[in-house]
Amino acid sequence: MTEQTIVNIGPSHPSTHGVCRVVVTLDGEIVTHAEPIIGHLHRGIEKMAENRTYLQVVPLTDRLDYVGSMYANWAYCRAVERLAGIRVPERAEYIRVIVCELQRIASHMMGIGSTGADTGAFTAFMYAFAQRDHVVELFEALCGARLTYNYVRPGGVSMDLPEGWVEKCRAFTAQHPSAMLELDRLLFGNVIARARLKGVGVLSAEDAVAWGASGPTARGSGVDWDLRRDDPYSVYPRFDFQVPLGENGDSYDRARIRLWECVESCKIIDQALDQLEPGLVKAEGLPRLLAPRPGDAYDHIESARGSLGVYLVSDGTPRPYRMKVRSPAFCNLALLPLLAEGHTLSDLVVILGSLDPVFGEVDR
């Protein structure tokens, strides 16, 4: 064995998707050990939540997973609703499903695009991002914000769909699957991309389960686990959709599954728009200041990165006694040393990209 080199990647590096530092030990070009050093974006949101009222925490959850803000909103609101025993109107549940599936598309576009950028296909990133821009525009029409929505609130959503929004949304879902096919041909059909992604960072199903991986990372390895179907919440049992599964558990499967999930999300959105009926979008009779009885509650949803859970402890005051976010990206990122070992430095960035971490959520 030759002398080993230690290369420090990050914390600001084009392919760490935020502020991750990876200390890589290299033998030539082969990674013998990769250690992610996280916490560069640790803002102490869990501590901050302890000095905010239940409603004031919602904007903080936006900043957790900033690529998919709606999820953290929703997971937090579900935990609060469970704790305070709030029943959410049906229309609000439908709207939540619609916005979260749109958010899944937006988030996966970022994930797929950055996989492309990591392998050097920057144009694919642009094409993916153009689709994301459509979703962001829909959200802007919905709640005025492009990124941090603060839309899902305890008891419902902050406001009803604006006029004409449903038609815009249908127009988007009508064109999205064909755009996905184009992206599939551009990125995953490319011979070089296949060579770069296939067989790289193979994660076995057993490891995926044991390491607590979830979302596309686990499903890429063939772990058939999707909370929307297996631990159904909200109105998901009423929709007909498939859960795409990978076979090999390599970066290719992990990345490509995201693409098919977007197509499935379009189906869910279409069905939800069909079933959407007028009604309340926020539970009636909610107190201005929520003060649930003492106790603790946990709820989780299937976010774009996996099962995102929020654990809340109440002591009877209007502020949460403790909030813990079970972050899927945190658990998925823990796999990096396992996956990267034995691959080259070029593969390391691809593997990191295929895990699709968002460091707001990893570090919290």
Added chain:
Amino acid sequence: MAFVDDLGAALDKTPGGGIILTSLDAVMDWSRGKSLWMMPMGTACCAMELIAASFSRFDFDRHGSIPRPDPRHCDVMVVAGTITRKMAPAVQRLYDQMPDPKWVIAMGNCAVSGGIFYYDTYSVVRGVDEFLPVDVYIAGCPPRPESLQDAILRLREQVSTDSIAPGKSRALKSDLPAPGSPRKGEPSTPGGDAG
């Protein structure tokens, strides 16, 4: 920079060199302003808008402003996102690695003042100006790409007053647009005072 500094200082001292100096300044300021390459120091949410800014929809390449990942090739560092105590040394180091002349844009409330993370948190630096000289602040959580575009144009105005001679400024203070005053091409606000 030494060579440019020396040149500027020498021209400043030489009788009649001022003519050359101002002409050179005019060329340099034009060139620097039109080619502000960004060092995307994206840490959190604002990074998404920073990415969006140079992508298809907003396309900052139109202004000659392209993102370069390498600090050595950049002119303006766009600090987009929350800076934590763990991250601050890295940001400082990247700033130090950039060649002069360099500028900093603080994008978003977190980089301006800590924003939503001002209170109750133990790990956030309250504004990047605690350790970097910031030239343009953009408010917003996160600011839209258009705001960043505006910041680039504002920075261009500021760059246009620089001189290559150390300690000199090309424009008089009164020539600088006051904060909030209408700029070229903008309709002036009714009731706004001309001064």
Added chain:
Amino acid sequence: MNINELREHLCSEYPDLCPLFSVEYGDGVLVVDASRLHDAASDLRDLGFDRLGMVTAVDTGDEFELVYRLQSREMHAGIFVKARVARDIASIASVTDLWPAANWQEREVYDLFGITFEGHPDLRRILLTDDWVGHPLRKDYQDDRIIRRPDYI
């Protein structure tokens, strides 16, 4: 599998865990003694709880409550395991040998609460810098850099 079936299943397989089981907000909760946590976790894993969802802690004032969230793919069920440790000797057995997923999560709890996990392969700070003083999520954490938010309610 609903919560009653889970209770029956648990009681038939591991009768000694049965009296510790209760239901809160629709979730099964198993409160165990800190010294027995590892055994109970091992039993639950054999029962089919193959995923460790979350490891966290709550500072209840005089002691810490460790909260483990386990999930079973086969049974479609989740369960909480809670154990209390004293504040002055905050230490508990690590479950990293049962679920590798606990590795980083226990490091996080160690970092933010200062609870040590015996048998953890690599117990270091993970989110904060290595030279950080104190454990911020403890209720008695003192830091001059914190500005308290004015009370508006």
Added chain:
Amino acid sequence: MTLLWGFLWGVAAVATIAGGAILGVWWERKVSARIQMRYGPQQIGPFGSLQMIADVPKLLFKEDIVPALADKAIFKYAPLFVFGPVAVSMVVIPFTAGWAPLNTSVGVLFFLAVPSIEVIAILLSAWASHNTLSTLGGLRATAQMISYEVPRSLAVLAIVLLAGSLRPLDVVAAWRWWWMPLTFVAFVIYFVASIAEMNRGPFDIPEAESELVAGYFADYSGMRWASFMMAEYGAMIAASLFGAALFFGGGWPFGGALGVITLIVKAILIMTAIMWVKWTFPRLRQDQLMSFCWKALTPLALVQLVVVGVVLVWL
């Protein structure tokens, strides 16, 4: 006297490359923008064509950073030796029938050999930077550039075999239109190997942005970095011109000044194709790059050589 002429040609070559690079960068920014549904530079000059006029003075007057731990002398002068060989290689290009700046009997060999000196300069600059990522990039560049010499030379050899001369002017003079279908594979190999030689996507692993940030020139700033970029664009221009001359008959079907324009148009088409490839394909990995060179391109070039030989015997 020879020295004076040499100096003048050198100045002309540097000016050509600098001007070409300025236009080349603009063209690349426009082409990539078109591929990526953007506009690209718009504000300076018609269609933003003078954008580089703003970029160059800025880079000239940027601080010239030499890292404290760098090997200062090598660090400072390595960019010159990256740029130099590319400029020199331009002199043998047969711009039109009967005229090349330097009419030498070993012109083809000269063109293939001289830019290879660049690899030494790249390795030196990478090593002198005292930076792990730079060193990795330099090592990658060395392996890549030396390997791709082989298929590139073999591809050119097919044309040389047909023409029976190493003098570029003779090649252009002997060129017949039916060589185009015959040596098409050779041209593709030349095209691919040239992209690899100039470290451009999809073979830009020595400077891979997502892995090594900027590779061997990561620590260079200002004009020294710009000279790396100029060398890259210079290599692209030179390879396109030479490819157009050898594989597409130079100024054919025209002669004289019209021939020069034809050659340039052909070269621009090749350059655009190079950019198109870069902005469409992902990047190869180091080992894939090597196996592609030795297991695909080299045997294919040899087969092409045999085919050309058979045709020559049959004639």
